[in-house]
Amino acid sequence: MIASIARKEFSEIVRDGRFKWTAGIMALLLLTALAAGYQKYSAYMDIQRMSQDQTNAQWLNQGDKNPHAGAHYGNYAFKPAGPLAFFDNGINNYAGTALFMEAHKQNFAIGRPATDQSSIGRFGDLSGAMILQLLMPLLIIFLGFTAFSGERESGTLRQVLSMGVSNRQLLWGKALGIGGVVLLIVGLCVLAGGLALSLTGPSTESESLGARATLMALSYVLYGGIFLFLTLAVSAWAKNARTALMVLIGFWAFAGFLAPKAAVEISKAIHPTPAFGKWMADMRSHQMRGFDGVPPFVRFEQESREIFAEYGAESIAELPVYVGALRLQKFEEYDFPVFEQHYGQLRDSYTNQRRLQDRIGIVAPTLPLRSLSMALAGTDLIRHVNFADAAEAYRRDMVLKVNNYLGEAAASLNTGYGGGNVLIADEAIFAMVPPFRFDSRGLQATLAEHAGNFIALMLWLAAALGLALWSVQRLKVEED
Amino acid sequence: MKRIIISHEARQLFRSGAFRALLLMVAGAVAFAAWSGQRSIDRQVEGANAAIAFEDGRRGKMRADTEQYQAQVAAEGGEYQFASAQHAPGAGPPQGTNAGVVGSTTAKYLRMPPTGLAPFSIGQSDIQLSYVPVSMNPTMYITKDNELENPVNLMTGSFDIAFVVIFLLPIFILAISYDLLSSEKERGTLAMILAHPISLRELMASKIIARAGVLLAGVLVLGIVALLAVGTNLDLADTWARFGLWMAATLLYALFWFAMSVLVNVYGKNSAANGIALAGTWLALVVVVPTLVSLLATTLYPAPSRMELTTAARQAQTEAESTYMARLSEYYYDHLEFVPEGDERAMDFLTVAMANRNAIEKAVRPLYDEFQSQLNLQESLVQRFQFISPAIMMQLALNEISGTSADRYEHFLNQAYDFRVEWSEFFTVKFLQRAPLRPQDYDQLPAFEYREEPFATVLMRLVPSLLGMLVLLTGAILIPFLRLRRYQVATS
Numbered sequence: 001m002i003a004s005i006a007r008k009e010f011s012e013i014v015r016d017g018r019f020k021w022t023a024g025i026m027a028l029l030l031l032t033a034l035a036a037g038y039q040k041y042s043a044y045m046d047i048q049r050m051s052q053d054q055t056n057a058q059w060l061n062q063g064d065k066n067p068h069a070g071a072h073y074g075n076y077a078f079k080p081a082g083p084l085a086f087f088d089n090g091i092n093n094y095a096g097t098a099l100f101m102e103a104h105k106q107n108f109a110i111g112r113p114a115t116d117q118s119s120i121g122r123f124g125d126l127s128g129a130m131i132l133q134l135l136m137p138l139l140i141i142f143l144g145f146t147a148f149s150g151e152r153e154s155g156t157l158r159q160v161l162s163m164g165v166s167n168r169q170l171l172w173g174k175a176l177g178i179g180g181v182v183l184l185i186v187g188l189c190v191l192a193g194g195l196a197l198s199l200t201g202p203s204t205e206s207e208s209l210g211a212r213a214t215l216m217a218l219s220y221v222l223y224g225g226i227f228l229f230l231t232l233a234v235s236a237w238a239k240n241a242r243t244a245l246m247v248l249i250g251f252w253a254f255a256g257f258l259a260p261k262a263a264v265e266i267s268k269a270i271h272p273t274p275a276f277g278k279w280m281a282d283m284r285s286h287q288m289r290g291f292d293g294v295p296p297f298v299r300f301e302q303e304s305r306e307i308f309a310e311y312g313a314e315s316i317a318e319l320p321v322y323v324g325a326l327r328l329q330k331f332e333e334y335d336f337p338v339f340e341q342h343y344g345q346l347r348d349s350y351t352n353q354r355r356l357q358d359r360i361g362i363v364a365p366t367l368p369l370r371s372l373s374m375a376l377a378g379t380d381l382i383r384h385v386n387f388a389d390a391a392e393a394y395r396r397d398m399v400l401k402v403n404n405y406l407g408e409a410a411a412s413l414n415t416g417y418g419g420g421n422v423l424i425a426d427e428a429i430f431a432m433v434p435p436f437r438f439d440s441r442g443l444q445a446t447l448a449e450h451a452g453n454f455i456a457l458m459l460w461l462a463a464a465l466g467l468a469l470w471s472v473q474r475l476k477v478e479e480d
Numbered sequence: 481m482k483r484i485i486i487s488h489e490a491r492q493l494f495r496s497g498a499f500r501a502l503l504l505m506v507a508g509a510v511a512f513a514a515w516s517g518q519r520s521i522d523r524q525v526e527g528a529n530a531a532i533a534f535e536d537g538r539r540g541k542m543r544a545d546t547e548q549y550q551a552q553v554a555a556e557g558g559e560y561q562f563a564s565a566q567h568a569p570g571a572g573p574p575q576g577t578n579a580g581v582v583g584s585t586t587a588k589y590l591r592m593p594p595t596g597l598a599p600f601s602i603g604q605s606d607i608q609l610s611y612v613p614v615s616m617n618p619t620m621y622i623t624k625d626n627e628l629e630n631p632v633n634l635m636t637g638s639f640d641i642a643f644v645v646i647f648l649l650p651i652f653i654l655a656i657s658y659d660l661l662s663s664e665k666e667r668g669t670l671a672m673i674l675a676h677p678i679s680l681r682e683l684m685a686s687k688i689i690a691r692a693g694v695l696l697a698g699v700l701v702l703g704i705v706a707l708l709a710v711g712t713n714l715d716l717a718d719t720w721a722r723f724g725l726w727m728a729a730t731l732l733y734a735l736f737w738f739a740m741s742v743l744v745n746v747y748g749k750n751s752a753a754n755g756i757a758l759a760g761t762w763l764a765l766v767v768v769v770p771t772l773v774s775l776l777a778t779t780l781y782p783a784p785s786r787m788e789l790t791t792a793a794r795q796a797q798t799e800a801e802s803t804y805m806a807r808l809s810e811y812y813y814d815h816l817e818f819v820p821e822g823d824e825r826a827m828d829f830l831t832v833a834m835a836n837r838n839a840i841e842k843a844v845r846p847l848y849d850e851f852q853s854q855l856n857l858q859e860s861l862v863q864r865f866q867f868i869s870p871a872i873m874m875q876l877a878l879n880e881i882s883g884t885s886a887d888r889y890e891h892f893l894n895q896a897y898d899f900r901v902e903w904s905e906f907f908t909v910k911f912l913q914r915a916p917l918r919p920q921d922y923d924q925l926p927a928f929e930y931r932e933e934p935f936a937t938v939l940m941r942l943v944p945s946l947l948g949m950l951v952l953l954t955g956a957i958l959i960p961f962l963r964l965r966r967y968q969v970a971t972s
Contacts, residue, residue, distance in 0.1 A: 029768065097785075126768070274628060
């Protein structure tokens, strides 16, 4: 019985002239978005790889110079786009792409594509994810809001129920029929996109591409299911079709547009992001006065006895390493806790904001889905933070290596300082710093962080289903 | 008769719980948006103040050192001397006497003040800093930093009043007018009303006037309350002129959506079909078309990649270094503290460093100009394509009115670029002459005052958007007006 209801629902929708239009537009947009996304993604990745190779070569061929000057010349980390960025570009437009790694300074990734875009870019990206997050629910609402209310208005509901169909059977049949139509449109496009992608060959080292895509598909199916059952629930509950439509569109606009922005503002009010000027001034003055209130130059003087003792020396002359290099490295290390505190504070505010936004997802399913989708695409905040962390670790290692080298190779400078006796490093020396490579944390870590969002989607689906079952149970056959 | 219908409709509206709830929601949304817009602007101002205080404070400290040094020289006799550049603190004249050190290690933050209406439309001001540092560093350093906002928040966008007007207001308008005629027809009351001496056009107009009147009165009141609450410079005519423009734009935009309701209603479909058509129109005009236009702009005129720019700048740096510097110089380049005190070469190294910066500036400048020119091409494409979506026109207009448009920002940056030349000139001359900087020299530093664009320029830029909306609105009114003649009053 369920099957024949589903079949009837399916063919009724598909035969409707309006369906062809809606489906056609939806498919066209989705294919455009996927094609544009893929084109941007591959262009970005080509440039990213090329730039990373170039910067590595530049590091090696920077010319013969003092090794510490080499650390000032530094190196760049360029952020890879994320394995499924062509589908969901996530925060990529709003996060930096190039991170300068140099002596003495921890830097932000700079070069946000959004600053090189017209202000209209703030309306959002036309991406596969955007279409599935915002347009798919509306499609489901359009196809399903008359499921019960329409039949009641045309009087066929009484007939159907008099044939011995249970209310629940009717619900499942309609859900299957409408769900089938949506899957047909969306699924075909996504398949086409996937096929095109596999033919041209994804250029990233997979990063568990298959698992990511599967989980992504699952999340969107859950999300579609939520809107499907909500639509059916409201359709069964509402007095007439137009009330059902208004309620559903209201909810859709709330979940898709209002709630995300409201969640952002609320999270910013509770966990404020420091303004750039304030943050920069705080950090730099902290750096200058020293982490514990002792300026670096003073601290080095105070601690010099202990520092020399580590090398079994009592004075500079006895040191087996070059004191200049030693001091450079110590200064470097004095700054670590300052950077950790201030960059950490900023990162914590981001993380807390994101978590709060996810939690607000309890009132709007678009929020947890959006987070999940970005995470699976590898275009989320966590991955960006991982990237910045990896770059900082690389920077510290790079500086340590050159300073250590300078310390050992220039040890004779302690006693015989004079013009001309200056240490120069060449390509072979700079080669001791390996090229930068970003290995993102695996899928598992991503999943652990986003378990809450999966649960939120499940809860939403359960609630929507419960609501639908409850609504059809008290389904009125006649209009009042 | 018309008056009876208008007042009847207005009363009916107020009695409907749904309408009151909607009105309350609009009020809530405006209040929330005003609050969050205010927070955003406050944050910008706080950041600007802190940055200015920090850099001015560092220069103030250097000035205080020179004052002390001057007193010491006066007391002990001797010559007021020029210090060599050092990283480590040491004996001798303070670093503040060296113009090259002061000019390259401290910056002057320039700010673009927010207009009185800035909290109404945040625009790109949550990414682009409204305060930029100027120093002897190359021009590219001016726009190097961005605001520190969480990228997720930037992606989502601000809940400002512009969002309420562009996204939410149409939904409220459509919700109270999508079944304007269809509901009367479905209930069978339409034929009855038209039995009275009133034409269908008059009926339609009366219904719209009642709804638009009530809603727009509400918007006007809310707007004024919001302005008084979060607007600044309320004593300036500029603020009120901008507010007037804001209201005019909002009125045009709101009327456009009322007209869309009428347009859909005259085709005689049932309420549910009208609802679908209008929801689809909203989605297309407010969400889909703007993203398509943006996609078109970035595809046709893509900005060069910042990554390529970075590697190109490094290439320029390497070349500059190899041409300008001997190996020894390179060593001292980054660490001038290694230079023995009083060694003449120390000066040369800072000079070389500056020559080096100049070379980089020259090599990289064309690349930066390419960014700006691509961005300008994108903006002009958006300007041309704005007419296919009232939402784009409205966003451009509201950014312009609030002073958060791309054009005003460019106007600010151009002033900053000019000021950089003046500012670095001051230090370069003194440095090259090895003239020690005295306390009174600090009082002669070039001052920056942001020059606001003439209001006429702002108006000129607004004309296309406002005119476009007017044309669209006229079209949307005219079509249904002509079509109403053929409207079927009763369901057949």
